[in-house]
Amino acid sequence: MTVDLTKRDVPDDVPDEGESRWATATLDAMPLPGEEPWKLSIGGMLRRHPKVPRGAGRVLGLLDRFGAIEFGPDGLGFDGEEVRWEKVIEIRTRTVDDLLLGPVSESVIDQVRDRLPPVPGRRWAVRQAVQTVTALVLAARQDLLEERPDRPPVPCEIVYLGRLGGVKRIEAGLFAALCMDRRPEIGTALQAAARRRHVAVCPAAPHDLATGTAQRAKALQHRTALLTARLRTAAGRSPEE
Template sequence: MTTMNAEDDDLAAGDDLGDPNERRSQWQDVLTAFRAPTIPIVEPWSISIATLIGSAYKVPSIASKALAQLDRVGALRLTSEAITFDTDDVEWNKLSTVRCRPAGEVLADSAVRREIDSVRKVLPPIPGRKWVVNRLADGVSQVATIALERVGGLNSRRAIATELEYRGGLGRRRSTESGVVVSALLAVVPDLNDVVLRMAQQHGARIEGYS
């Protein structure tokens, strides 16, 4: 069993996220650097909270393993064959419906807190965990706040893809929903939401809640 060591305790004890305004500017720069893929999608495209944290902060070596645990959490992946919300892979040709909701609804403070708590539970007690948890909480909050600013606040009616309904094994209907991070990324990365909806439509999926 892996346990925390003194080095990790020292790392967390001296942890300082820095000036709030500088952090906001830093996160805005990180998000601005991402571009949505073009259609047809030739190369796999992905973005995750782990990637964003790695871009926004200098990751100490002791925290690298803990950060890697988040690779498939708060993640969106697109290929020519499938779309992935966090850990759920859905083949485009099995996708039947994409449901959309207003960005202001899915990025509320209560949803952000739930997302942070749920992702925190994914991380095992390994060295670097506290460092990653601190950046995780800051990162999810920053991404959601910046996304809300971009779409016009909590009252925004801009619709983004939040649920994928698809045909599972034996033809059973299944669905997966986006978390706060994926929803925020769909709202903040230019054209990303449109790419998802267009790919879905090209494969015969129905779009609900979008106009």
């Protein structure tokens, strides 16, 4: 199933103009990293929503790990996985179109739905999380199709030394990547923190899914249409509360 996102009669689970504006405006207003430990998550964003239902605190607490970006003097992490700076080997970056065309966009659906138990506020939280991610996907796609030249790559992968000496990776989820794409100051601060600790920052190998501007634009339109449809399905599967 695909969705023509240029039409105005898209289904109700695609965020309307007001919800899209809330998601982007709230992200734009989030405090930027400073000297203290810093964290951004979808749960933290939804706490700022004007219609948070009573009793939704537990659900939003569980979403603090979903899509999280966090770093500070001791370490950094994505999606609730953290590592101390002294274990980090390098930080890898990707462009947001490469992330949207890659496998990271496939896991966001299950993360939104499966991390939340059937408790009061679940349906609202799932729907709002879905709409927030969808709004950011659509905003990113619009910017990408307009070929804005000022879009820096985002830090999306932490390569570090595991406990038994093996090399491991922590990859940013789609929400984290979209946040760093929209607020490039976040990724810049993370990379600056890495360089201060003599951690290498380098580009990851691009996903070999499409070549050429026209081909990538077409693939991006197809991928984001499918992703939006899957997000709508995820919202529809959440139980009534």
